[in-house]
Amino acid sequence: MKTLLLIDIQNDFMPGGALAVPDGDEIIPVVNALMVDFDLIVATQDWHPPDHGSFAANHPGAKFFDQIELDGLPQTLWPVHCVQNTGGALFAPSLETRRIDRLFTKGINPRIDSYSGFFDNGHRASTGMGEWLKARGVRQLSVAGVATDYCVKYTVLDALAEGFEVEVIAEACRGVNLGAGDVECALEEMRQAGARIV
Ligand code: VGL
Numbered sequence: 001m002k003t004l005l006l007i008d009i010q011n012d013f014m015p016g017g018a019l020a021v022p023d024g025d026e027i028i029p030v031v032n033a034l035m036v037d038f039d040l041i042v043a044t045q046d047w048h049p050p051d052h053g054s055f056a057a058n059h060p061g062a063k064f065f066d067q068i069e070l071d072g073l074p075q076t077l078w079p080v081h082c083v084q085n086t087g088g089a090l091f092a093p094s095l096e097t098r099r100i101d102r103l104f105t106k107g108i109n110p111r112i113d114s115y116s117g118f119f120d121n122g123h124r125a126s127t128g129m130g131e132w133l134k135a136r137g138v139r140q141l142s143v144a145g146v147a148t149d150y151c152v153k154y155t156v157l158d159a160l161a162e163g164f165e166v167e168v169i170a171e172a173c174r175g176v177n178l179g180a181g182d183v184e185c186a187l188e189e190m191r192q193a194g195a196r197i198v
């Protein structure tokens, strides 16, 4: 079963969005064209409540990109983004969402962030995506989306740990690059962990 996993292709991660990924919109025509080659298409959606602990606005005196501790885990603070039932959380309008077979939301618990589509950042709770994919007989995943250096990376690392064979479609991914070279480092880390970067 050729399976495409689309990570967080949502308005807030597109140019003009609350947590814009540079050139994030460039992946959409690439992803739309890729879809025809796959039997199963699964998407993740960052889906935070307004009081989410990853938002700088919920920590008095904190700034974007500060590092704090949240419930015992290191946490980068972000602008308010992908709030449930807001326009910013919707898929980018040019994405061909009709082809998506199943959606998994993440980042719902206000006490913990969830970069990976499989588990929260503490591996405390599963989204159910791994179990769902395995129940359908999926063994290989091709991954595209944003951000290469956060949600794509952690999803890919968890997918490998869960025993999936993983291919990252680099031209269908874009990253935040908070630090220079973060995207390159993320791709290298995924490669080291056993992913194919294509
Ligand atoms: C993401 C930061 C915060 C992502 C989500 O989709 O990569 N990054 N929430």
Ligand code: ZN
Binding pocket: 046, 048, 054, 081, 082, 107
């Ligand atoms: Zn988020």
